Amino acid sequence: MGLVAMQLAQTLSKPLVRQREPKPTDVFLTERTISPLGPQHHPDESATDALGRIAYQKLVGRQPSPRMKNRLSWGVHIGYGLFVASLYGLTRGGRTRRPLRDGLLFGTGLWLFGEELAVPLLGLGDKPTAYHPTLHLQTLLAHLGFGLATAGATQLVEARS
Amino acid sequence: MSETVGDFVTQRLYAWGVRTIYGYPGDGINGVVGAIDRATPKLRFVQVRHEEIAAFMACAHAKFSGEVGVCLATSGPGAIHLLNGLYDASMDNQPVVAIVGQSKRISMGADYQQEVDLQSLFKDVAREFCQTCMHPAQARTLIDRAMRIAMATHSVTCVIFPADVQEERAIEEAPRTHGAVYTGVGYSESRILPHPDEIARAVEILDEGERVAMLVGAGALGCSEEVMAAADTLGAGVAKALLGKAVLPDDLPYVTGSIGLLGTRPSDLMMQNCDTLLMVGTSFPYADWLPRPGQARVVQIDISPRKLGLRIPGDVLLHGDARDTLRLLVPKLRRKEDRAWRRGIEAAVADWWKLLEARAMTSADPINPQRVFWELSPRLPDDCILTADSGSSTNWWARELKIRPGMMASLSGNLATMGPGLPYALAAKFVHPDRPVVATIGDGAMQMIGNNTLIDVAKYWREWEDPRLVVIVLNNGDLNQVTWEQRVMEGDPKFNASQVLPPFSYADYARTIGVEAIVMREPADIVPGWEQAMATRRPVVVEAYTDPEVPPLPPHITFDQAKKYLESLVRGDPRRWRMIKESAKQMWAGVVR
Numbered sequence: 081m082g083l084v085a086m087q088l089a090q091t092l093s094k095p096l097v098r099q100r101e102p103k104p105t106d107v108f109l110t111e112r113t114i115s116p117l118g119p120q121h122h123p124d125e126s127a128t129d130a131l132g133r134i135a136y137q138k139l140v141g142r143q144p145s146p147r148m149k150n151r152l153s154w155g156v157h158i159g160y161g162l163f164v165a166s167l168y169g170l171t172r173g174g175r176t177r178r179p180l181r182d183g184l185l186f187g188t189g190l191w192l193f194g195e196e197l198a199v200p201l202l203g204l205g206d207k208p209t210a211y212h213p214t215l216h217l218q219t220l221l222a223h224l225g226f227g228l229a230t231a232g233a234t235q236l237v238e239a240r241s
Numbered sequence: 242m243s244e245t246v247g248d249f250v251t252q253r254l255y256a257w258g259v260r261t262i263y264g265y266p267g268d269g270i271n272g273v274v275g276a277i278d279r280a281t282p283k284l285r286f287v288q289v290r291h292e293e294i295a296a297f298m299a300c301a302h303a304k305f306s307g308e309v310g311v312c313l314a315t316s317g318p319g320a321i322h323l324l325n326g327l328y329d330a331s332m333d334n335q336p337v338v339a340i341v342g343q344s345k346r347i348s349m350g351a352d353y354q355q356e357v358d359l360q361s362l363f364k365d366v367a368r369e370f371c372q373t374c375m376h377p378a379q380a381r382t383l384i385d386r387a388m389r390i391a392m393a394t395h396s397v398t399c400v401i402f403p404a405d406v407q408e409e410r411a412i413e414e415a416p417r418t419h420g421a422v423y424t425g426v427g428y429s430e431s432r433i434l435p436h437p438d439e440i441a442r443a444v445e446i447l448d449e450g451e452r453v454a455m456l457v458g459a460g461a462l463g464c465s466e467e468v469m470a471a472a473d474t475l476g477a478g479v480a481k482a483l484l485g486k487a488v489l490p491d492d493l494p495y496v497t498g499s500i501g502l503l504g505t506r507p508s509d510l511m512m513q514n515c516d517t518l519l520m521v522g523t524s525f526p527y528a529d530w531l532p533r534p535g536q537a538r539v540v541q542i543d544i545s546p547r548k549l550g551l552r553i554p555g556d557v558l559l560h561g562d563a564r565d566t567l568r569l570l571v572p573k574l575r576r577k578e579d580r581a582w583r584r585g586i587e588a589a590v591a592d593w594w595k596l597l598e599a600r601a602m603t604s605a606d607p608i609n610p611q612r613v614f615w616e617l618s619p620r621l622p623d624d625c626i627l628t629a630d631s632g633s634s635t636n637w638w639a640r641e642l643k644i645r646p647g648m649m650a651s652l653s654g655n656l657a658t659m660g661p662g663l664p665y666a667l668a669a670k671f672v673h674p675d676r677p678v679v680a681t682i683g684d685g686a687m688q689m690i691g692n693n694t695l696i697d698v699a700k701y702w703r704e705w706e707d708p709r710l711v712v713i714v715l716n717n718g719d720l721n722q723v724t725w726e727q728r729v730m731e732g733d734p735k736f737n738a739s740q741v742l743p744p745f746s747y748a749d750y751a752r753t754i755g756v757e758a759i760v761m762r763e764p765a766d767i768v769p770g771w772e773q774a775m776a777t778r779r780p781v782v783v784e785a786y787t788d789p790e791v792p793p794l795p796p797h798i799t800f801d802q803a804k805k806y807l808e809s810l811v812r813g814d815p816r817r818w819r820m821i822k823e824s825a826k827q828m829w830a831g832v833v834r
Contacts, residue, residue, distance in 0.1 A: 105592070107452065107585030110513045116800065 082230040083161045089225030093218045100212040112210045115203030127195075127204035128156040164190060165230045172234065179231040187227020191220050243411035246377045246402070247276030250340070251284055253384040256426045259311050261285045261302065261671060262340070263295040265322075267315020269342030269355065272407020274313070287671060287701075289664070290693035292319050296326020296339070297664035298671070303335040304651045305626065305672045309391050310335065316342040316404070317355030320362060325658055327366045327397050332655035333459070333484065334545070336391035338398050339363070343373065345405040359401045367399035374402050378415040385424035392428045395545070433544060435559040435566055443540045443557040444573045450517025450538065452582045453477040456500065456531075459484035459654065460522015460544055464564035465646075468521060469493070471567055475519070476577035478586035480508035482525040483639055484654035486627075491643035494587040499639040501530045502795050506596070507589035509796035520555075522563040524548040526655065542566045597641060599830040605788035605823060607763055610634070610715055613785045614641035614681075617713070620771045622677045623647060626669040630662030630691070632683035633721035634713075636793040659686040663694040663712060670705050677709035677775075684742055685720045692750060695782070699754045702780045710780040714747045717789035725793060728820075732808030735815055751782035761785040790816055790823040 105111055109119040121130035132152025136144045144152060168186055196216070199205040208216065243249035250273055254262070265288060266274045277286045289295050292314040299310030310330065314323045320341045330337040341363070343349070344356040363371045370390040372383050380402075387398040415421035435443075447453060453475040459482070461468055468488060472479050472495060480500040481488055489496050497507035512518075512532055520541040525531070531553045532539075541555045542563055549558040559566055577583075601615035614637040621627070623645060629638040629652040644650060649669070653661045666680035682691050695712070702708050715721075724740045727733045748758035757777050761770045761784065774781045795802070806824075810817045 104581070104584040104588035105510075107582050108510045108514045108589070111510060 081233045082165050082226040083158060085225035085229035086161070086222045090218060090222040093221045096214050097218050098212045098214045100210070100215075106210075112206040113203055114200050114207040116201075117203045119206075120203035121205060126153065127199045128160070129153045130204045132156045161226070164194075165233075168230050169234050169237075172231075179235040180228070183228035183231030184224060185227070186231060187224040188220070190227060191223035195219050195223065243413060244279075245272060245276060245407065246374070246380050246409050246411050247272040247274075247407040248279060249377075249380050249411035249413060250384060250402070250407075251276045251280040253381060253426070254311060254338075254388075255280065255283055257384070257388045258308060259284070259338075259388075261287055262311045262313050263287045263289060263298040263302070263668070264313030264340075265289065265292045265295055265315070265319060267319045267342060269316030269319065269344065269404050270313060270340070270402070270407070271342075272404060273340060273342070273402060276407075286313075289667075289697045291690065292322030293324075293326050293660065293690060294664045294667075294694050294697065296323045296337070297329060297661040298326075298668035299337045299339075300326055300330035300333065300335050301628070301651065301661070301665035301668035302672055303330065303337055304333070304665075305649060305669050308336075309388060310337045310668075311340065312337065313340045314342070315355075316344055316359070317357045320357060320359055324362070324366060325656075325660070326664070327363075327399075329653045329656045329658055329661060331366050331397045333653070334395040335397075336395055338387045338391050338400070339367065341399060341401045342407070343401045343403040346375065346403045347405070349403065359399075363399045363401075367397045369394045369396040370398035372400060374400060374406050376412075377406060377409045378412040378421070380406075380411070381413065381415075382422055382424045385426060388426075389428045392430075432565055433561050434569065435542075435561040439557055439559055440566075440569055440573065443559060443570060446538050446540055446556055447475060447517060447519060447570075448575045450475070450515075451577075451579070452515045453517045453519060453577075454511045454515035454532075454537070455479040455519045455521065456482065456512075456523055456525060457485045457488045457521045458482035458523025458525060460542075461485055461488045461563045462522075464521075464567060465489055467564050467567035467571065470571045471519065471521075471574070474571055474574045474576050476580050476583040477519065478507065478511045478583070478590070480504070480511060482523045482654070483635075483652060485523060486639070486650040487644050487648055489644075490646050490648075492645065494590055495583060497586065497590055498593070500525060501527045503636045503639040503793070504530065504796050505593050505640055506796045507586060507593050510589050511586055518553070520553075521567065524551050524655075526552065528552045542570075596831050599833075600794075600827055601641065603791075603826045603830045604764070605791050605826075606819070608761060608767070608785055608787045609764070609791055610717070610785070610787035611637055611641060611791065612764060613713070613715070613761065613767055613787065614638065616767045617641075617679075617771055618643045620775055621645070621648070621679060622709070622775060625677045625679050626650070626666075626673060628652060628662050628665035628669060628678065628680045630680075630682040630686040631657045631659050631722070632685055633717075633725065633789075633793050634681050634683045634715050635722070638681045659683075660690040662686055663691045663698070666710055666712065667694060667697055667701070670701070670710055674705040675707050677707055677711070679711045679713070681713045682715070683721065684714060684716045684718065684745070684747070687714050687747060688742060688745060692747075695751060695756060696754055698780050699756050702756075708779045709775070709777065711774045712751075712780065712782045714782060714784050715787045716745075716747060716784050717787045718742050718744065719789035721789045722793070724789065728809035728814065729802045729806050732805035732812070734809050734812045734817075737815060746784070747782055748784040751784075757781040759783045788823065790819040792820070792824050792827060794824075794827055 113119045295312040299312035302310035391398045498505040500508040539555045540557045542559045601611035627650040662682040669678045751758040
């Protein structure tokens with residue numbers, strides 16, 4: 081449910097997103113990263129694309145095909161979503177009385193520490209300033225959607241049980 | 242006909258094209274010195290204050306003339322004093338011949354006064370050729386071989402003459418007996434070119450590269466046109482090792498300047514992000530500033546096969562002369578139509594010059610050393626020769642001074658010794674008396690050997706067609722490069738007992754020996770100081786009182802460096818508050834420019 085909400089928020093906010101004016105120095109991938117590991121993603125890859133590709137390369141020893149890469153990316157996306165939603169359920173389940181507040185906090189936290197911090201620090205995305213502010217807004221909205229849906233679903237499950 | 246072996250030696254050196262010998266006399270070499278007197282004015286003896294200066298000058302003579310540099314010293318202590326300058330020549334691959342005296346043959350092995358085992362002393366630095374002349378008939382062979390081997394291998398050679406041999410009657414031609422040899426004068430450079438198959442492989446790699454970087458060094462001096470053609474075809478940027486500073490002018494938008502700890506940000510960015518590296522005539526030592534293993538494919542060109550694949554594994558190693566190899570290679574390359582990489586490099590270079598200006602214009606106490614160099618750069622005479630010493634001043638020399646076409650520049654590249662800045666400048670004046678010379682030196686090197694060399698400047702300057710020799714001394718009272726290394730590499734605070742220099746007025750000293758002097762005590766003195774220095778028709782010492790706490794920031798700061806810097810603060814660096822303040826100002830200048 082959370083992932084569906086996230087996808088929905090992303091689709092709805094798409095018209096708002098602007099691209100950052102390209103700079104000649106964008107050719108320096110190391111300039112676009114804050115990761116001590118250096119850039120781990122290719123210029124056209126999302127964080128989930130990159131993670132899927134890296135895992136595949138480690139296991140299989142070669143680059144995945146574009147189709148496989150897409151599947152892997154979705155796998156990572158869904159797997160990560162399920163993982164963090166479970167974490168939310170485990171830590172908040174049974175005590176949640178204010179799903180709106182908790183969902184917003186959870187989504188914001190996930191966005192801040194995952195999307196804005198962990199992803200660039202691991203080199204799976206560029207440094208935050210490499211993206212147009214509207215893209216940050218879009219990912220925030222998507223994560224808020226995910227957080228709210230996760231909190232709502234948790235509340236629903238608890239109410240039924 | 243030669244009278245003595247000493248006379249024969251001087252005549253033979255003259256026949257090889259030697260016109261100047263840098264040295265210091267002593268009783269172990271008097272037989273040759275007397276012969277040089279008799280050979281004057283065909284041969285010129287340049288007496289300097291210390292044998293080390295003579296060896297540095299021989300090295301610089303080779304660097305600035307392309308000829309063999311010759312230095313001379315007496316036995317024992319004089320010979321020992323030569324060593325540092327000879328190592329400088331050896332490590333920078335310069336042809337230098339050392340003529341050294343020795344105890345008489347009857348004293349050798351007697352633990353005699355000043356008797357040193359010179360064969361052993363010089364066997365490393367003159368590893369290509371080091372021989373003792375034990376018989377007058379040997380002199381011809383030894384001089385011929387020393388000269389030819391120095392030229393052919395770009396190395397230091399040494400001939401040792403026992404004092405009594407120098408005074409013996411010369412034997413120009415050995416008697417025709419079994420064992421006698423008859424060497425001759427003359428050497429001509431070969432044209433060394435790689436195999437065509439290797440050129441084809443290099444073309445393939447360079448054509449496939451999408452982000453090509455070039456790194457050029459001393460081996461590319463004199464082939465600017467070829468390097469520019471290669472860079473243009475490949476859409477590459479060009480970084481320069483310090484000894485290759487004069488390969489390309491710095492006003493070309495794709496020249497990223499120096500590389501390494503003393504290097505520039507665009508050079509660093511280019512190396513970190515390239516997928517192909519073309520190295521031309523360089524054995525730049527710091528592999529940590531080159532592409533990471535597996536990051537880039539490497540094509541290397543070098544005249545010396547010993548230098549190939551030395552710092553980074555090469556995919557194609559081309560043994561050949563830089564100019565001739567590039568002339569073969571470049572026409573076969575496909576011009577890169579996608580210029581995005583090149584545009585990125587040019588943008589980074591333009592940004593770098595703005596950053597340098599912002600850093601240079603930041604205030605300091607009393608003067609920011611970067612500003613001294615920043616203001617000097619546009620005021621350098623067109624055809625000047627630049628020399629540098631080793632120390633924190635080398636950072637600013639490497640980064641701030643923009644080389645223009647026709648200029649020459651050198652320093653102790655691989656030995657990176659303190660001391661050669663002024664001896665190099667003096668040698669440059671002997672080689673090119675019609676060109677202005679600008680030497681940059683720290684106060685440590687000035688106290689070590691520069692002040693003595695300044696006496697030689699005072700001695701000789703009236704002979705020069707253009708008497709301008711500008712000596713910049715950064716007076717910060719600190720062995721500054723090492724102080725920063727103690728802080729940033731060891732995490733140690735500045736150790737005053739080892740780092741602080743005794744106060745000394747270089748300007749007052751210069752005036753007492755008849756050299757002009759200009760003092761820069763505050764930023765307002767800098768521009769008028771340079772204008773006056775460049776307009777003065779005699780040697781000038783420019784003493785700039787600079788701030789030792791302005792950090793020589795590297796192109797990127799590693800986590801370990803940052804940690805060590807903080808450790809030095811925590812451990813109580815005596816200048817910690819000023820360190821913090823000046824570092825913050827330098828960093829801030831980069832943010833707000």
